[in-house]
Amino acid sequence: MDNDIKYSNSVWGVPLFFVLSLWVVYWLQIRFDYDFIENGIYPRTFSGLQGVIFSPFIHADLSHLYNNSLPLFVLLAALQFFYAKESTAIIVLGILFSGLGTWLIGRSSYHIGASGLIYVLFSYIFFKGILSKYYRLVALSLTVIMVYGGMVWYVFPKVDEVVSWEGHLAGLITGLILAFIKKTPEHQKIIKYDWERPEYDPSGDKFMQRFDENGNFVNLPIPEPVPEEYFYSNWNVNYELVENKKNESEAEF
Numbered sequence: 245m246d247n248d249i250k251y252s253n254s255v256w257g258v259p260l261f262f263v264l265s266l267w268v269v270y271w272l273q274i275r276f277d278y279d280f281i282e283n284g285i286y287p288r289t290f291s292g293l294q295g296v297i298f299s300p301f302i303h304a305d306l307s308h309l310y311n312n313s314l315p316l317f318v319l320l321a322a323l324q325f326f327y328a329k330e331s332t333a334i335i336v337l338g339i340l341f342s343g344l345g346t347w348l349i350g351r352s353s354y355h356i357g358a359s360g361l362i363y364v365l366f367s368y369i370f371f372k373g374i375l376s377k378y379y380r381l382v383a384l385s386l387t388v389i390m391v392y393g394g395m396v397w398y399v400f401p402k403v404d405e406v407v408s409w410e411g412h413l414a415g416l417i418t419g420l421i422l423a424f425i426k427k428t429p430e431h432q433k434i435i436k437y438d439w440e441r442p443e444y445d446p447s448g449d450k451f452m453q454r455f456d457e458n459g460n461f462v463n464l465p466i467p468e469p470v471p472e473e474y475f476y477s478n479w480n481v482n483y484e485l486v487e488n489k490k491n492e493s494e495a496e497f
Contacts, residue, residue: 251325258331259320263313266358269301270309280356285343285411287350295355296343299411302356312358315392319365326384327372330426338364338418345414360411363399366392367419368426375423 273280284299286292295302303309323331342360366388373385397403399413455461 252328254328255321255325258324259317262320262335263317266301266303266309266313266316270303270306273302281354284354284356285346285350286354287347287352287410292347296340296347299343299346299356300339300358300361303358304356308357312362315362315395316358316365319362319369319388319392322369322384322388323365326369326381333426334364334368334422335361337422338368338415341421342411342415342418345418346408346411349414350408350410355408355411357408357411359408360415363395363412363415364419364422366395367416368423369419371420371423372426 269280272278280298280302281304283294284292284302285295303312320331320335323334327334338361342364346355346360370385370388373381373383373388376382395412396416398407399409399416401409403409
């Protein structure tokens with residue numbers, strides 16, 4: 245299990261590339277005076293569907309971009325280190341489904357920014373670690389909730405009218421669903437003993453039968469002797485007695 249959690253250059257390379265792409269898009273926006281905001285998610289309109297793909301890369305101002313960059317880098321690095329095999333699928337599915345969720349429930353306004361993906365990563369890492377019951381991943385979940393637990397408040401309306409709480413809520417729900425449906429067998433606990441199996445029945449265990457309901461050692465009951473069974477037949481058997489004669493060789497002349 246520990247062999248599936250190891251460092252590689254992608255642990256920092258993937259987050260760095262992703263975050264740099266956000267800064268490049270913002271640089272293009274201010275350098276050439278582009279207005280990418282209209283490429284964000286506009287709920288329940290056909291043209292607004294383009295934002296499902298583009299909105300994570302679009303930010304309103306430098307403060308918006310900066311506030312998203314650091315948590316995005318940290319959470320992507322954690323995802324790449326602890327869930328390397330699932331990272332690409334989580335990122336792609338997280339962007340798609342959190343964007344679609346925002347498109348369905350969002351207010352009639354443009355929703356932009358990578359915060360939806362941040363909530364996907366936060367939710368997935370937290371819930372997957374708890375579900376795995378593996379000590380390293382549980383520790384990661386507790387660390388994430390300690391550092392970024394305050395983000396949960398921003399999935400509720402009226403907390404901050406400026407932010408897209410709909411995008412945050414859609415990201416949180418998406419991460420939770422992915423944590424349940426995305427299987428990670430490499431992080432499952434290896435079963436060594438029969439009593440660790442979910443179908444284990446202690447009543448059929450010879451060792452456990454040595455203890456009563458209070459945990460006291462008792463002797464097994466002496467098994468009752470099993471009566472021997474004989475075979476009976478209705479067929480009549482006739483015996484013929486044959487005189488025992490010795491085969492003596494005759495003298496030869």
